[in-house]
Each structure stands twice: as structure tokens, then as C-alpha cells.
Amino acid sequence: xxxxxxxxxxxxxxxxxxxxxxxxxxxxxxxxxxxxxxxxxxxxxxxxxxxxxxxxxxxxxxxxxxxxxxxxxxxxxxxxxxxxxxxxxxxxxxxxxxxxxxxxxxxxxxxxxxxxxxxxxxxxxxxxxxxxxxxxxxxxxxxxxxxxxxxxxxxxxxxxxxxxxxxxxxxxxxxxxxxxxxxxxxxxxxxxxxxxxxxxxxxxxxxxxxxxxxxxxxxxxxxxxxxxxxxxxxxxxxxxxxxxxxxxxxxxxxxxxxxxxxxxxxxxxxxxxxxxxxxxxxxxxx
Numbered sequence: 020x021x022x023x024x025x026x027x028x029x030x031x032x033x034x035x036x037x038x039x040x041x042x043x044x045x046x047x048x049x050x051x052x053x054x055x056x057x058x059x060x061x062x063x064x065x066x067x068x069x070x071x072x073x074x075x076x077x078x079x080x081x082x083x084x085x086x087x088x089x090x091x092x093x094x095x096x097x098x099x100x101x102x103x104x105x106x107x108x109x110x111x112x113x114x115x116x117x118x119x120x121x122x123x124x125x126x127x128x129x130x131x132x133x134x135x136x137x138x139x140x141x142x143x144x145x146x147x148x149x150x151x152x153x154x155x156x157x158x159x160x161x162x163x164x165x166x167x168x169x170x171x172x173x174x175x176x177x178x179x180x181x182x183x184x185x186x187x188x189x190x191x192x193x194x195x196x197x198x199x200x201x202x203x204x205x206x207x208x209x210x211x212x213x214x215x216x217x218x219x220x221x222x223x224x225x226x227x228x229x230x231x232x233x234x235x236x237x238x239x240x241x242x243x244x245x246x247x248x249x250x251x252x253x254x255x256x257x258x259x260x261x262x263x264x265x266x267x268x269x270x271x272x273x274x275x276x277x278x279x280x281x282x283x284x285x286x287x288x289x290x291x292x293x294x295x296x297x298x299x300x301x302x303x304x305x
Contacts, residue, residue, distance in 0.1 A: 027102030059239035088132035108209030112142035242296035
């Protein structure tokens with residue numbers, strides 16, 4: 020198969036979370052951790068990928084699409100970035116498969132991953148269950164950054180509603196004026212990208228114990244975001260969000276925790292299954 024590569028336009032991404040004091044989107048906090056300045060948020064970066072994925076995968080992207088994206092280099096407001104999409108050979112059960120990411124003018128990759136569409140709902144599994152994905156194991160006791168939070172720990176269900184206005188800032192930042200998000204979509208009303216429901220205002224996975232905050236988890240960074248969609252999410256419509264701790268551990272200078280999310284509609288039908296890995300720099304206990 021000959022690889023076909025397409026690109027989005029070059030653009031600068033704004034920091035829409037500059038008011039999040041104590042996070043890596045706050046200039047002072049980011050510089051104290053050794054970064055050049057505040058980092059652009061993951062929800063903004065995902066918004067730059069949405070148009071090229073929608074163009075390549077169409078409405079099926081919202082009905083049986085999957086997505087895995089790792090954040091591998093910081094993006095600052097001074098970085099010019101663009102989306103990159105490369106065709107891949109689909110696996111059994113895939114209708115389409117592409118390599119995706121954001122690159123800087125320097126050629127450095129800021130994010131990298133893959134996305135695609137399953138042939139049918141019967142084939143649909145989340146990215147972490149796809150062939151070739153590494154299994155997860157519980158951390159050994161001496162490498163557990165959150166001993167007070169066992170694997171499987173769940174938080175109370177949360178009502179979730181995202182308006183057109185709430186997701187609009189991210190879409191406008193990426194130059195995305197698709198009417199599906201503002202007026203009418205192939206399913207009727209306006210929809211909201213699924214990542215917007217998960218990466219905006221969820222504090223990297225919900226509950227953050229005081230002991231975790233003391234270790235530096237307050238300044239968490241997106242590590243990897245994985246998503247399976249089985250139906251569109253409509254703007255202004257209420258959904259239920261459930262989450263639990265799926266992974267945790269240590270990796271180099273950072274600790275990490277992975278929260279697993281499920282979004283269901285009023286009838287109990289699951290529309291989204293996702294995982295978000297957040298990393299943070301460990302603080303000295305001295």
C-alpha cells in the first residue's frame with residue numbers, strides 16, 4: 020500500500036486555559052517545572068485534528084470511530100503547528116485506519132497516534148484492546164504513586180452537558196467552521212466532539228486526593244488520550260459520565276494515572292468509552 024499523506028493548514032494554537040492557576044497552563048507553574056512557558060491544552064490540540072479526521076472518515080467517525088493520541092512534546096503559543104494524516108493498512112475489522120499527529124515547523128512531532136473507523140459496531144473495541152497494544156499491570160508497591168487510590172476506584176456519576184458555546188472556542192482556535200457543530204448535523208441537531216466532553220474541566224480524570232496534590236498531581240499533563248465512539252453527542256443534551264482508575268505507576272521523572280470514562284445517554288446506551296493518562300512531576304517529600 021502506497022502511503023498517502025495529507026496536512027492541515029499551519030496555525031498557532033492559543034492557550035485557552037491560562038487562568039488555571041497552579042497547572043501547566045499557568046506560565047509561572049510551567050516555568051517552575053522547566054518549561055519555556057505555559058503549555059497549550061490537550062483539548063485545543065485535539066481540535067486541530069478534528070477537521071482532518073472528519074474530512075477523511077466522514078460521519079462514520081462519530082458512529083464507530085476510534086482514536087489514540089500521545090502528547091510527546093510541549094506546544095507553546097509561539098509554535099506553528101499543523102495536522103498530519105497518513106494512510107495505514109487497515110487491520111481486520113477496520114474500515115479505515117490512519118496515522119495522525121501534530122507537527123511543528125521544525126519538523127518535531129508534538130502529538131502522535133492513530134485513528135480509524137470499524138466496519139461495524141460488532142467489531143468496535145477501544146484502542147487499548149486492539150491487537151498489538153501493550154497490556155497493563157498493577158504497579159509494584161514501591162512504584163505506586165497513589166497508594167490511597169486502588170485500581171478500580173470509581174467516582175460518583177456526573178451529569179454532563181456541553182453547549183455549542185463551550186466547545187466553540189476550541190473549534191474557532193483551529194479554524195473549524197463545520198456547521199455540524201453550530202447548526203445541523205447528519206443526525207439532526209448540532210453535535211459536540213466527544214473529546215470536548217472529556218478533556219475540558221475534568222481535572223485529568225476527576226478525583227484528586229489531597230495526598231496526590233501534595234505530590235504534584237495538581238500540575239498534571241496529558242500523556243495519552245484514547246477514545247471509542249459508538250454514536251454522536253448532541254450539544255445541550257444531558258449525558259451521564261462515569262469514571263474509574265484504570266492504571267497508575269511511575270515512569271522516569273513522572274508519575275501517571277489513567278482514568279477510564281464511559282458516557283451514556285438517558286436510555287443507558289453507551290456512546291463513548293475512553294481513557295486519559297495524566298502525568299505529573301514528582302515532588303520531593305523532604
